[in-house]
Amino acid sequence: MLSVVAAACTKTPDPKVPRNPEVRISSASLFDAGRFAGRWHVLQSYTPGCAGAEQNWQEAAPGRYALAGIDCTGAAPAALAGRAVVTGPGGRITPDIGFGRDVVFVLWVDQDYRMAALGTPSGRWGMILSRDPAGRADLTRAAREVLAFNGYDLSRLAAR
Numbered sequence: 001m002l003s004v005v006a007a008a009c010t011k012t013p014d015p016k017v018p019r020n021p022e023v024r025i026s027s028a029s030l031f032d033a034g035r036f037a038g039r040w041h042v043l044q045s046y047t048p049g050c051a052g053a054e055q056n057w058q059e060a061a062p063g064r065y066a067l068a069g070i071d072c073t074g075a076a077p078a079a080l081a082g083r084a085v086v087t088g089p090g091g092r093i094t095p096d097i098g099f100g101r102d103v104v105f106v107l108w109v110d111q112d113y114r115m116a117a118l119g120t121p122s123g124r125w126g127m128i129l130s131r132d133p134a135g136r137a138d139l140t141r142a143a144r145e146v147l148a149f150n151g152y153d154l155s156r157l158a159a160r
Helices: 002-009 137-149
Strands: 038-045 054-061 065-071 078-088 092-097 104-109 115-119 126-130
Touching: 038 137, 054 078, 104 137, 115 137, 126 137
Parallel strands: none
Antiparallel strands: 038 054, 038 126, 054 065, 065 078, 078 092, 092 104, 104 115, 115 126
């Protein structure tokens, strides 16, 4: 009887969402908004056809960005335009239009800000960004490990 009650209380994961919502998620504690600013290339994303897309996170003011490029958070690539502001500890960024209006969590960025893993508590999307269009294999592995640690299903992550 107890197992039936426990099974009834367990949430069934949404098959369209690439992240297990039962797994805790955290953002990068030592995030520097100024160093994150600039051009990024999407290496891997849950949006088909997005690998290779560019995003520009232009610093508009300290902790504020003007966004341009391609939004890789929906069912298909879309234009990315709007603004975003750092709103929480670590790399927690709130966009006004793009990214499905989800709070963007910078889950990880390497110490030289060459590669980053982004996601959101809702788990609707996640991606790996790189300054270099080709990326580095070791940093890509590290970014994938961070996504997995935060509950993302790596088998559904589309790469270049």
